[in-house]
Amino acid sequence: MKIISNPLELKQYLQSQHATVGYVPTMGALHEGHISLIKHARAENELVVVSIFVNPTQFLAGEDLEKYPRRDEADKKICELAGVDVVFMPQSDDLYFEDEVKVQAPNVRGYVLEGATRPGHFSGVLRVVMKLLNIVNPTRAYFGKKDAQQLHLIELMVKHYFMDVIIVPVDTVRESDGLALSSRNVYLSKEQREDALKISKSLYSASQMVSSGVYDSYVIKEKMLEILSPLEIGYVAIVNREFELIDKVEIGNSVILVEALVGSTRLLDNIWL
Numbered sequence: 503m504k505i506i507s508n509p510l511e512l513k514q515y516l517q518s519q520h521a522t523v524g525y526v527p528t529m530g531a532l533h534e535g536h537i538s539l540i541k542h543a544r545a546e547n548e549l550v551v552v553s554i555f556v557n558p559t560q561f562l563a564g565e566d567l568e569k570y571p572r573r574d575e576a577d578k579k580i581c582e583l584a585g586v587d588v589v590f591m592p593q594s595d596d597l598y599f600e601d602e603v604k605v606q607a608p609n610v611r612g613y614v615l616e617g618a619t620r621p622g623h624f625s626g627v628l629r630v631v632m633k634l635l636n637i638v639n640p641t642r643a644y645f646g647k648k649d650a651q652q653l654h655l656i657e658l659m660v661k662h663y664f665m666d667v668i669i670v671p672v673d674t675v676r677e678s679d680g681l682a683l684s685s686r687n688v689y690l691s692k693e694q695r696e697d698a699l700k701i702s703k704s705l706y707s708a709s710q711m712v713s714s715g716v717y718d719s720y721v722i723k724e725k726m727l728e729i730l731s732p733l734e735i736g737y738v739a740i741v742n743r744e745f746e747l748i749d750k751v752e753i754g755n756s757v758i759l760v761e762a763l764v765g766s767t768r769l770l771d772n773i774w775l
């Protein structure tokens with residue numbers, strides 16, 4: 503397995519291989535969720551590239567950029583065991599320039615939900631993902647449905663900028679008790695972890711309501727808010743696959759999203775119906 507930190511070196515290496523490339527961008531502290539993305543990439547492409555880069559431009563002032571878990575050595579081992587061919591580990595200076603040209607999140611869909619609680623976050627995400635996709639030039643790039651709004655905005659960027667990559671959404675991996683895996687789960691104390699389970703519980707309850715014929719968004723959200731009530735809730739929202747708020751769940755075209763603070767840890771989860 504190769505470890506490369508220089509973007510141009512990676513570009514040259516991949517161009518010389520004339521192979522299909524599956525790409526998994528990450529911020530490291532790899533868990534089973536990331537491994538699932540890697541497995542999909544491994545199954546569908548000749549070469550697999552994983553990047554590990556804690557992208558400063560997607561963190562707002564006062565967020566957890568400094569304390570975000572960094573586990574480079576363990577991550578390299580995980581990649582090696584998962585059959586990754588190249589790990590790309592750039593530094594900020596390798597990717598960003600002075601006074602650079604910037605791609606930005608769209609004014610509406612980039613500033614609702616997660617974009618409303620973290621204004622500017624998605625511009626940072628799209629900036630780095632555009633750079634990374636241009637460096638790796640993958641056949642397919644793999645993103646988790648857990649970050650549903652991020653996935654949607656990346657799909658929009660690829661469409662709006664006529665980019666030549668297939669974006670592959672991958673299902674959320676959970677602990678056996680339902681908690682969605684996240685690198686930020688390491689911040690949770692034992693009690694906070696118990697509290698965090700209310701998030702997936704509220705989503706399961708929503709899914710059960712829909713199965714039993716309740717489609718009204720207001721009714722579903724009320725029940726979810728009741729389950730979530732001890733937590734500080736960022737948002738509970740029901741959107742269609744275009745990320746527009748909807749009054750009624752449409753099976754096959756809806757996502758129910760939750761953002762909640764557990765202690766000072768912001769957790770996201772969602773369910774696709």
Ligand code: AMP
Nearest residue numbers: 528529530535645646649673674675683
């Ligand atoms: P991150 O390292 O948190 O930026 O995540 C890198 C990629 O892994 C993103 O596409 C995430 O959506 C995806 N991801 C994170 N957690 C999970 C999970 N529990 N299941 C599936 N994919 C995930």
